[in-house]
Amino acid sequence: MTMMMGSTDAKHRARRPVREPPAQVSGLSVRDATVTYRNGHTALESASFDIPRGSITALVGVNGSGKSTLFKAIMGFVGLAKGEISILDGSVSAALKANAVAYVPQSEDVDWNFPVLVEDVVMMGRYGRMGVFRRPSPSDRQAVAEALERVAMTPFAKRQIGELSGGQKKRVFLARALAQEGQVILLDEPFTGVDVKTEAAIIDLLKALRDEGRVMLVSTHNLGSVPEFCDRAVLLNRTVLAAGPTDTVFTRANLERTFGGVLRHFDFASGQGESGRPTCVLTDDERPFVIYGEGKGDEERAEPLTEARR
Numbered sequence: 001m002t003m004m005m006g007s008t009d010a011k012h013r014a015r016r017p018v019r020e021p022p023a024q025v026s027g028l029s030v031r032d033a034t035v036t037y038r039n040g041h042t043a044l045e046s047a048s049f050d051i052p053r054g055s056i057t058a059l060v061g062v063n064g065s066g067k068s069t070l071f072k073a074i075m076g077f078v079g080l081a082k083g084e085i086s087i088l089d090g091s092v093s094a095a096l097k098a099n100a101v102a103y104v105p106q107s108e109d110v111d112w113n114f115p116v117l118v119e120d121v122v123m124m125g126r127y128g129r130m131g132v133f134r135r136p137s138p139s140d141r142q143a144v145a146e147a148l149e150r151v152a153m154t155p156f157a158k159r160q161i162g163e164l165s166g167g168q169k170k171r172v173f174l175a176r177a178l179a180q181e182g183q184v185i186l187l188d189e190p191f192t193g194v195d196v197k198t199e200a201a202i203i204d205l206l207k208a209l210r211d212e213g214r215v216m217l218v219s220t221h222n223l224g225s226v227p228e229f230c231d232r233a234v235l236l237n238r239t240v241l242a243a244g245p246t247d248t249v250f251t252r253a254n255l256e257r258t259f260g261g262v263l264r265h266f267d268f269a270s271g272q273g274e275s276g277r278p279t280c281v282l283t284d285d286e287r288p289f290v291i292y293g294e295g296k297g298d299e300e301r302a303e304p305l306t307e308a309r310r
């Protein structure tokens with residue numbers, strides 16, 4: 001490689017000041033972000049959190065807590081009334097221009113009757129790199145083939161998207177994000193309506209993408225799976241109630257604060273402090289979060305829940 005470089009390049013390099021790489025390149029930084037819709041409703045108020053590169057972060061909150069609004073703000077679909085969002089140390093518009101942000105939608109947000117082939121959906125991830133006529137180049141076709149291969153959907157390439165199962169559709173939209181080469185991937189409820197095997201396959205893929213240095217923000221109601229695969233969590237209810245590493249953020253006290261009376265609790269008082277026995281189960285969906293009377297935050301976790309607090 002060095003041998004092939006021209007002498008001009010070599011001189012240019014010699015003159016360039018040597019810069020140390022930044023200690024930690026930020027993945028996503030949300031500072032004081034406030035979104036007010038046209039009808040005057042403020043869906044997000046002074047929300048702040050940071051996510052490093054090479055991480056998977058759960059975005060957790062009740063319906064209407066502002067998760068989709070936050071996604072829309074990160075994608076530049078809604079403007080901020082106040083605050084700032086920075087993506088890969090640049091602005092939202094720079095990230096959009098670079099196709100850096102990919103989005104995997106909720107199933108309900110997609111019109112499955114639209115007649116389109118699986119490979120065409122994945123090709124949409126390449127649109128930002130194509131000219132006005134959207135004529136795919138060989139490298140676009142290769143990126144689509146590789147993305148389909150990575151989510152094990154190659155045999156379905158010529159099928160209509162509407163003919164696929166819920167889990168298969170999710171994998172196709174993940175392939176679209178891969179074809180886009182998105183460095184920041186926003187996933188809206190990726191596990192809703194998928195079986196345990198597909199969920200495990202998606203989690204494996206997300207972990208591999210994390211190891212490539214990408215940033216994943218995953219909105220989910222499956223509390224139990226969060227500690228399994230998310231390094232970090234952001235708890236949202238119109239503003240950020242807690243954010244940081246999962247083991248410090250995902251505590252009973254924080255989850256109760258986030259969900260208020262919405263969360264279902266099951267307490268097992270006799271299990272308190274005994275190794276291996278759950279003391280409490282919190283659930284917002286089909287995968288509950290089980291709390292044992294040991295480990296970090298033990299005191300607050302093992303505290304019995306009174307009727308008054310439910």
Ligand SMILES: Nc1ncnc2c1ncn2[C@@H]1O[C@H](COP(=O)(O)OP(=O)(O)OP(=O)(O)O)[C@@H](O)[C@H]1O
Pocket residue numbers: 037038039041042043061062063064065066067068069070
């Ligand atoms: N375009 C809009 N105009 C006005 N209000 C809106 C708009 N979109 C969302 N909202 C309101 O903003 C709040 C947050 O909505 P948002 O969709 O961000 O919540 P969410 O956490 O994604 O909910 P869910 O879990 O149900 O998907 C809600 O009260 C909602 O009614």
